[in-house]
Amino acid sequence: MTPDVSVIIPTYNRRAMLPEAIDSVLAQSNQSFELIVVDDGSTDGSAENLARLGQTIRFERIDHCGPASARNRGVAMARAPLIAFLDSDDLWAPTKLERQLAFMRANLDCAISQTNEIWIRNGRRVNPGLRHRKRAGDIFIDSLRTCLISMSATMMRTELFRSLTGFDESMLAAEDYDLWLRILIGHEAGLLDESLVTRRAGHPDQLSATTPALDRFRILALTKLLAYDRLSPARRTAVVEVLVEKCRVYAGGLTRRGRIDQARLYESVAEQAQTCRATEIGCAINSIRSTLREVAYEH
Template sequence: MDGGRSCEDATLVSVIIPTRDRADMVVRAVASALAQTHAVLEVIVVDDGSTDDTPAALAAIDDPRLRVLRHAPGRGVSAARNRGLATARGEYLALLDSDDEWLPEKTTRQLACMRQRNLAISQTQEVWMRGGRRVNPGKAQGKPDGFFFEQALGRCLVSPSTVMFTREFWEELGGFDESLPACEDYDLWLRTLIRHPVGLLDELLAVRHGGRPDQLSAIYVGQDLFRIRSMAGLLGRSDLTPWHRDCIKKELRRKALCYARGCLKRDKPEEAVRVLAVAEKAAGGKLF
């Protein structure tokens, strides 16, 4: 893969960055996108109703490749990403969370990898930072390459800030599910893996910053509820193979039971019964 190819490559890449009340961080994210060695790109920031200095901070960036869209407050990250992707003009589309950043060669390297392997979607490896210090992800967070639908049911194995995909892929898959306040990426990657492999460029080309209270993983503690909703929705699809359906039912049963036990420990028996009933109905028969 020729890292210098970007100087002659006229392929437009659209970078979508949703944000809300992260003035300093979104400026860092935008700067990392604009500093890519593949310079033919547009950066679309969708501001989900920020009340801090985000609008002013973005307005101070003098680069014609940057577009800022103001969004109705509180509609969430799925709606923000969907709006940005709907207005994007690029042949390739890439996601970047406003608290993360890219290394300069990411776009160049990822474009070359996708062309070489004829991929519709891919991700890269990333450096993990927590509280300003680098941490090593565990084996459970390892990223597979290819078709890994069954593994992806257990946990989200695709990192939004490292993802790039073709316009044709996005038009086929459709948008993020805006009814999910969290785990919207888990849902999209499962829908992806039914039809497409997710390629892995095994290079550290992004930086993931975590450990803050404003992240969705901290705001929504019981995230298995949203994964249960996602799997229940998947079982209504007509294009699942018997293998896909069996995998979903197995994980749906496991997650629903785990969630219900947690409800009982928190003295919420009605919620436990409700979630078990939702899972069983989606499975179309006895699940427990």
């Protein structure tokens, strides 16, 4: 029987936390799901630690390429009409799937929704700032400066994900920011105002802590948006404003570190964004991708 939802957990060296995330899925009050765990080339024995689950999960191991590749592989395996992601360091409340499935069924026009969440940092509960407060509806412009959709709280229609070709695998970080913005161009976000996810942060190997200069990936995501002909004039203006701001801040930092050629690239991207000529935007996207590959190779 086809499950109602495919739950996808990507993991990389989370041997200690992964079993807790999996257990929070297996304890769901609604059991009409398939659980897909994609190991992104872990070296800490995470895969071997899953042997106790037997046939309870669908498991795939891939070469280490980053969370975008792992999530895309999980969706490629998915059989359900809805998908839900859970990061391997987060947890679900027992009624998360039941409540969110009910929300999606009651709102058939909703292509993507999320729940509220509890934030835990370094073992202590913290309150998110006002700018992180979740809201429903057209949140595209608000999401340009602050990522307002949380991976582990999200449920979306599988067809939507596949129509947008999923996460950009060239992005080592901010791949979620990139996808959410591409979705929000044409869809409003639904919100189930219940805290059904526990988001755990603060551990030293968290991607946001180990990947330097995250804004360079956000700059790529924003530049890609300018290649879309579906942006309204108001939205295009908002994208350009944020992109120019981020490019100039990042270029200033590169200049201070003596990376003059890279700084000039981002200053040029800021100038090209304001003209919004398709040819120049395409060249800017290719140049940023090339620079990101070079920096990744250096590290």
